[in-house]
Amino acid sequence: MASLFWNPTITSGRDEVYVAAMPLRAAKGPAQLAMSAAYSLNLWDLQHFMVILKSSSPPPQSQVLVFDFQPQDPEDIFVAFAVLSGRSVPGAVLARKLKTLPRSKCWFVGYSKADAADIASAFNKNWDTSLRVGLHDCRDYTNGLVQQLTGEKNVLKRLRSTGN
Template sequence: MPISSLSLLCSSFSFSKDSPINISPTKDAVYVAAVPLRAAPGPAQILLSTAYNFNFGYRHLRHYVVLIKSSHHDQVLLFDFQPKDSENIFAALAVISQRKLPGVILNREIRRIPRTRCWFVGFSKGNSVEIANRFNQNWSTDLVVGTNDCRHYTNGLVESLTGEENVLENLKN
C-alpha cells in the first residue's frame, strides 16, 4: 500500500487533564492513538498536516501507537514502532518502494491520554508492561510498509494485551 516519502515520527499530542473513560482500579487500560506522520520542515510538512487535519487518506497518513494507562500510578506508557532513521532520504525511498528498512520499537512515558484521535480498547489481561516487553522481544524490527509497520505492531500488541483482534479495522468501522 503506497505511502508518501514522509517520515513516520509522532508529532505532539494535545492532552486533556483527565483520562477519557473506563478506568479500572485493578487493571491497566489500553488505548490506541493515531498521530500524523511527520515530514521534514517545509512544503511537505504543510501538505501532510493539512491532509491529516482534514482526514484525507485517513489510514495512510496516520501513525498508530499503543498507550497503557497504569492502574497503580498516574503514568501513561506509549509504545511505538517506526523507522530507525525516519528523517533519512533513503528511509523515505524504502517506504515508497515498500522495501525493508531498519525499524525501532520505542517506549516512553507521557503525561496524559490524548483527548483527540485516541480510543479506549479494553483492559490488559495481566501485567501490561511484562506483556508488552515480551511482545516487543519477539517483534521483527524489519519495517516494511503494508507488511510489518505501525498498524501491524499496534494490532499485535493490543491483541497480546487485551485479546482484542484487528483493533484498527474495528476502529475504522
C-alpha cells in the first residue's frame, strides 16, 4: 500500500484539478538525454504524468500540490532495465508543493467533487506501489486519481485525442 511522504491540507471547495506531463527521469548521460528529447518531440508514450491540485482557498492558504507515481529510484540503471524488460519494480507515490502551475504541458481537467486533499489521501493509501510500465504506472495512477477527484474516466485518452 502507498504512503504519502507529506500530508497536504487544502480547504474544502471547488479545488481545480490539472494533469501535467514532464520528461521521464533516467540515469544521467545518454538515457537522460533521450528522455528529454522524447519529451521535447511530444512523444506521448515517453512522458511522465501527474495530477496537480490548485486550492480554491484564497491566499495565503492557496496551494498548488502535485501527486504522482514513479519508481522508487527512477535514475537507477537496473530499475530502467527491469522496467524495459516488463518486470515489476518498487514504486512510490509522491506528494509535494509547487509554487505555481507548470507553464507548458499542463491541462485543466475540472473541479474536485469534494475536498481534493482528502480524496487524494484516501486514493494514495489504497494505491498498490508495485510499478509495471504499461500495466500499472503513472498513467494508471493519473487516470485513477482524476476519476476519483472529478468523475472523469480515462482523462489521458481524452487529452491525447484532442491533440494536447
